[in-house]
Amino acid sequence: MSEKLLRVGTTYIPVTNVELSAEWYVNKLGAELSYKDEDKAILNFANQSIFLVKSNEKQSSNFIDIYGEERFSLTFEVNGVKALEAIHRDFRESKIRVGEIENRGHAGRNFVFYDLDGNKFDVWSELSPIFKDKYLTSN
Template sequence: MNEKLLRVGTIYIPVTNVELSSEWYVNKLGAELSYKDEDKAILNFANQSIFLVKSQDNQSLNFYDIYGEERFSLTFEVNGLTALEALHSDFIKKEIKVGEIENRGHTGKNFVFYDLDGNKFDVWSELSPIFKEKYLISE
């Protein structure tokens, strides 16, 4: 078999209130709402299809590593440190819960942010070279 997985098509995020969460993602992150009912919302942003799925309380994408540290499941990319700093500042102005910009010992810098249900996400200042090439993004 020579077939391989080509891309991630959809990401599912647990939320307790589809209406409030979809509004938050649209207003705070600039997502485009393409469908919504009482159990789910379909959003498009960051070149991805995201489903917000109504879940039970205390569900999230987060997990704990072997050291007991809460970890995120998704990292978003921006094009450079200036873009990271601008987005961080914008998130603070929009009253999104964010962490500090960090140097984690690898190329670029990162910060984390949280949605209304406590789903933890990461943002990295290094845009994938393949993505840059495909979409003709220059520095």
């Protein structure tokens, strides 16, 4: 196989109310709405397309690991611990359900947050070196 997967282009997130969820992602996370109908909304943020797909209640992107812990399926990255602390503070002020900033025993720090449907996401203070090299410029 000579071709390689190059990036994740789209993530699908189950939501019960497309309209309310799209507004939440736009207003709380700064997503850009590029399309919406009664069954889905397409958002652009964090260098990716996010599809909010109308789903049944109690459906989420979370899963339970072998220890019985609920896990997230998506981690967002920010550029450093100060950026992590700032976005954590902003999320709290915006009344987003967030966990505490954690030291998980690896580089950087993390915290989790939840959307309106209980989809759990992670935020990590360490940007991928490849992303940094390609997309961040020093001024």
